[in-house]
Amino acid sequence: MKPIIGIPGNILTQQSPDFVGLPITYTPQGFIEGITTAFGLPSVIPLGNPNDAKEYVSRIDGLLLAGGQDVSPLLYGEEPIPALGTTSPVRDTFEIALINEAIQQKKPILAVCRGMQILNVAFGGTLYQDLASSYSDLTVQHVQQTMYDNGAHTVTIDPDSRLAKIYGPTYVVNSYHHQAIKELADPFEAVAWSKDRLIEGFEAKDPDTSIVAVQWHPELMIKTDEKMQQLFTEFVSRVKKNKVPAL
Structure with missing residues (x-):
């Protein structure tokens, strides 16, 4: 069976002149296509009560x-x-x-991008506002x-990281952020950096914790760059390896 990938959605309120103010739950199409092409089943999770998080994740x-x-x-x-x-x-909550x-x-x-930032903050890290x-x-x-959908600046990547297995020691990525990692939370280690020394990617220190985070937007480049x-x-693939087979 294909693994189900949960994508927390966002709320859009300025989509059409005919529906100004109408809240719309969405996620960018690139995430849907990226997961579908990888033979996963994307599922958008609407913003809701944090008390329901356990059931959603289950x-x-x-x-x-x-x-x-x-x-x-x-x-x-x-x-x-x-x-x-x-x-x-x-x-955020x-x-x-x-x-x-x-x-x-x-x-x-x-x-990805904000996702990397909220993940860092969730574990005690800080950001450049x-x-x-x-x-x-x-x-x-x-x-x-x-x-x-074009790369704009280079990143240097730790050769021992998961990211290096995809991109190699350096790669050109796209970039749309004015916030960035300031203090990296203790469970993570930086594995990619821009030329001005900002953290562009991190992974979990614990090899049994399957986490990869990037500052760029791979979902915007999947049709122009196969490595995205x-x-x-x-x-x-990580999800499939982690998934417990159904009895």
Whole structure:
């Protein structure tokens, strides 16, 4: 049977002039296609009550954390600075509950962009709220101006990491973020970096904990770069290996 990959959804309210203000639960299509191509079954989890996280996670085989709003700095003990973007406390709280349950139930995780950031915060890490105003060593364009399905800057990758098995020691990735990892949470180790030394990828230190997180957006490049699809394929493979066969 194909493994079920849970993708926590987002809420859109400005989709059409005919339906202004109508909340729509969604996830970017690239995640759906990436998982489907990897022979997984994507399932969008609507934002909901954190008390339901245990049941949601019990019904999936892996958790994919997508991009979106800024993560609230209140979660890591900071006040919001003027350059902070839109946040969603409801999404933050719900996704942290899902993350905690995925760890408890030993379900593999793939985290992308905001997903990487909320995963770090869930385990005690911190973020740069805005790179332009908070990171003095900024020399790379992290909100790219070229087309979204093209790589824009290079990353250096730890040769012993899961990511290196896909991308090699260096690779060109796309980039759409103004927040980034500041202090990495203790359970994780950095495995990819931009040329201005920002963390672009991390993995779990514990080899028995199946977690990979990236700052770039592979879902936007799966049709132009086969290695971006390979990230989803590797994730589904991890999920299959982890899945307990049905009796």
